[in-house]
Amino acid sequence: MLDSTRLRGCLVHIDELVTHLDAVRPTGKSRYMARCPAHDDKSPSLAISEGDDGRILIHCFAGCNAPDVLAAMGLTINDLFAEPLGHHFKPTRNQISRREAWLICKREFYLLGIALSDYRKGKTPSSDDEVRIDAAITHIARAVERTDA
Structure with missing residues (x-):
């Protein structure tokens, strides 16, 4: 389990994250499959990858949601993102002509x-x-x- 007090508010690096998972195998550059810690996984069903902007993306093919996967590791979504998710998005257009x-x-x-x-x-x-x-x-x-x- 990761030390969430040490990592709270910091961007977790993908290489550090995968060292705390079981049956990890690389599937490409900054891409991995591992056993999901949120359910009794017999074979790897958790995809972990790094986005173009350095953010860690996770997806459990068995259906576990990201907050549950991270909670099983002692983390929250906020631990994966140094900036708020909407930081890079342009504001939506609320005005009409x-x-x-x-x-x-x-x-x-x-x-x-x-x-x-x-x-x-x-x-x-x-x-x-x-x-x-x-x-x-x-x-x-x-x-x-x-x-x-």
Whole structure:
């Protein structure tokens, strides 16, 4: 078992990690198969590899999840990553163009116009129609909130 107090917050090197596993065999450059410590493994089912950015990737073909595999070694996901996982990802685009907002609003106002026309004729909306009317109002509000200025 790895000393998690010594490794906490540090990037564990793949060569150190595999020394604490059983029946390890290399399958390529910085790639290994080993017995999974999270279940009673008779033959190697745990793939360990190093990503292009130096992060350690693990996958148990028997179905164990990564946190359980690491817990069996006295580690957590945080012990494998020196930086947060999202560090290299660009922020997602939350804004929409005015044209996109206009198209959303146009579609939803059309639906609301039909509902209002039916209401004025004395028709009571069905429960499905009420759900769709509420959704239309929500879609309009979100489109306005997300419009880039």
